[in-house]
Amino acid sequence: MSSYPGTWRRPPQIVSDKRVRLALQLGVLLYLVLALGSVEVNWQRVSEGLERGQRFVMGFLQPDFSSRWKDISQGLIESLTMTLTSTVVGVLVSIPFGIGASRNIVPRQVYVFCRAVIAISRSLQELIVAIFLVAMFGFGPFAGFLTLSFATIGFIGKLLADEIEEIDEAQVEAIRSTGASWLQMLNYAIQPQIMPRLIGLSLYRLDINFRESAVIGIVGAGGIGATLNTAIDRYEYDSAGAILLIIIAIVMVAEYSSSYLRKFLQ
Amino acid sequence: MTQTLPREWAHRAPAQRAILWLGWFALVALFVWCWQIMSQDTIWAFVWDAPDQALDIGGRMMPPKWGYLPQLMKPLWDTLNIATLGTIGGVIIAIPVAFLAARNTTPSTTFLRPIALFIIVTSRSINSLIWALLLVAIIGPGLLAGILAIALRSIGFVGKLLYEAIEETDARQIEAITATGAGPAQVLTYGIVPQILPAFWSISVFRWDINIRESAILGLVGAGGLGLKMNASLAILAWDQVVVILLLILATVVLSEWVSAQVRKAII
Numbered sequence: 459m460s461s462y463p464g465t466w467r468r469p470p471q472i473v474s475d476k477r478v479r480l481a482l483q484l485g486v487l488l489y490l491v492l493a494l495g496s497v498e499v500n501w502q503r504v505s506e507g508l509e510r511g512q513r514f515v516m517g518f519l520q521p522d523f524s525s526r527w528k529d530i531s532q533g534l535i536e537s538l539t540m541t542l543t544s545t546v547v548g549v550l551v552s553i554p555f556g557i558g559a560s561r562n563i564v565p566r567q568v569y570v571f572c573r574a575v576i577a578i579s580r581s582l583q584e585l586i587v588a589i590f591l592v593a594m595f596g597f598g599p600f601a602g603f604l605t606l607s608f609a610t611i612g613f614i615g616k617l618l619a620d621e622i623e624e625i626d627e628a629q630v631e632a633i634r635s636t637g638a639s640w641l642q643m644l645n646y647a648i649q650p651q652i653m654p655r656l657i658g659l660s661l662y663r664l665d666i667n668f669r670e671s672a673v674i675g676i677v678g679a680g681g682i683g684a685t686l687n688t689a690i691d692r693y694e695y696d697s698a699g700a701i702l703l704i705i706i707a708i709v710m711v712a713e714y715s716s717s718y719l720r721k722f723l724q
Numbered sequence: 725m726t727q728t729l730p731r732e733w734a735h736r737a738p739a740q741r742a743i744l745w746l747g748w749f750a751l752v753a754l755f756v757w758c759w760q761i762m763s764q765d766t767i768w769a770f771v772w773d774a775p776d777q778a779l780d781i782g783g784r785m786m787p788p789k790w791g792y793l794p795q796l797m798k799p800l801w802d803t804l805n806i807a808t809l810g811t812i813g814g815v816i817i818a819i820p821v822a823f824l825a826a827r828n829t830t831p832s833t834t835f836l837r838p839i840a841l842f843i844i845v846t847s848r849s850i851n852s853l854i855w856a857l858l859l860v861a862i863i864g865p866g867l868l869a870g871i872l873a874i875a876l877r878s879i880g881f882v883g884k885l886l887y888e889a890i891e892e893t894d895a896r897q898i899e900a901i902t903a904t905g906a907g908p909a910q911v912l913t914y915g916i917v918p919q920i921l922p923a924f925w926s927i928s929v930f931r932w933d934i935n936i937r938e939s940a941i942l943g944l945v946g947a948g949g950l951g952l953k954m955n956a957s958l959a960i961l962a963w964d965q966v967v968v969i970l971l972l973i974l975a976t977v978v979l980s981e982w983v984s985a986q987v988r989k990a991i992i
Binding site: 508 | 735751754755758759761762763765766767770771774777778781801802805808809845846848849850851853854857858861862863864866867868871937940941944945958970973974977978
């Protein structure tokens with residue numbers, strides 16, 4: 459009879475080698491020391507700011523919707539119209555790219571080209587794209603519309619292509635065997651399989667585009683973000699609080715209704 | 725029983741088709757209406773002018789000013805720190821919030837759970853750039869504002885995914901631990917934590933990857949890092965410096981995405 463240990467220790471779950479674990483922990487510690495050391499904080503400025511922070515919290519609790527209502531409603535209308543138009547145009551443009559980026563139905567050259575376009579659209583931040591488009595097209599919601607449409611291409615294109623690559627091939631073959639052309643095959647074999655998913659993705663993107671439309675206004679691309687930026691620059695925290703509450707409310711409504719609609723459609 | 729069948733096959737009944745057609749018509753009408761409201765203030769001369777502007781900016785970008793690269797190393801380090809420290813801070817706050825929000829671990833469903841869910845929703849619906857805008861106004865420009873902005877945005881993301889993971893834990897394992905006579909803290913460490921640990925690391929690394937992208941542009945509103953340099957270069961219209969910064973951001977983002985994919989593959 460060998461003696462069993464009196465207590466049990468849970469074995470490590472992710473890194474099982476003791477030396478590797480030690481090295482990892484030391485590395486993390488070293489990084490934290492270096493990183494925290496390089497963060498310079500002006501504590502005096504921070505403590506001065508706390509009073510302002512208190513004013514902001516008060517503004518958030520007692521938002522002022524009325525005194526800047528004209529600017530706020532203008533920004534909101536810009537944001538909402540920009541969101542809808544850019545989602546519609548973005549989805550329309552992304553459908554051919556999504557089809558072109560599916561390995562199973564197009565030639566290799568088309569696949570590579572469409573995947574490259576999607577990769578570029580996905581790796582560029584909305585804000586950076588907005589800076590360039592504002593420089594090219596001038597201030598205002600039109601630049602924002604183009605930014606969001608461009609970002610939508612990458613998002614919908616990729617997810618749509620992934621969906622098309624996973625469809626049931628038997629249906630495609632069945633339609634093909636009736637002598638259907640490529641376009642007929644697309645319409646009768648692929649479109650019915652991906653349509654619910656495409657509508658779901660579009661609704662999801664509508665939701666994301668609204669959130670982003672609140673951000674790109676900061677660099678001059680119109681919408682509620684521009685109004686928010688102005689309010690903060692003027693130290694009008696009660697108006698800023700009102701704008702933030704409106705953004706949160708719309709995002710919540712959009713998120714719940716889009717997830718409800720998606721559940722209903724699928 | 726001779727019914728006249730239609731000659732051609734159609735997917736839907738006529739009434740269904742009419743409703744569908746009406747729906748599409750409504751969407752097109754809404755689109756046109758929104759388009760008109762949106763573009764009523766657009767100055768079309770600027771829009772038609774855009775290709776020339778694009779060529780002009782493109783021309784100024786070439787050749788990229790590679791000599792600017794060494795000056796960008798400190799901002800790059802700052803950007804990485806904003807993302808990493810912000811993620812750590814956000815995750816530390818998100819853990820208790822997630823446990824309060826999960827239906828099976830929350831101490832009170834009527835009082836604490838709605839508060840936790842409200843924290844998650846608020847944090848999620850405000851973009852980190854807007855958080856940064858607020859924080860720069862409140863505590864002044866610098867790395868701290870960036871770190872806090874990233875942390876505040878991460879709470880909602882990590883909290884939401886983590887509480888969903890907690891709700892999906894296997895109840896039998898927890899029951900087995902409870903059956904041995906374990907207290908609540910022991911149930912937590914031996915019943916729940918082992919089940920959610922892989923999800924936890926994968927969520928954190930995923931958020932870190934997103935945060936690297938976001939921290940690169942936070943400087944545009946004054947929160948430190950590469951964005952600050954970009955803002956300065958944009959202000960003096962030094963497009964040859966802007967393109968170097970953009971390429972550096974792109975390389976960092978691609979690298980961090982690769983690292984995060986590798987780590988997540990190793991964990992799951």
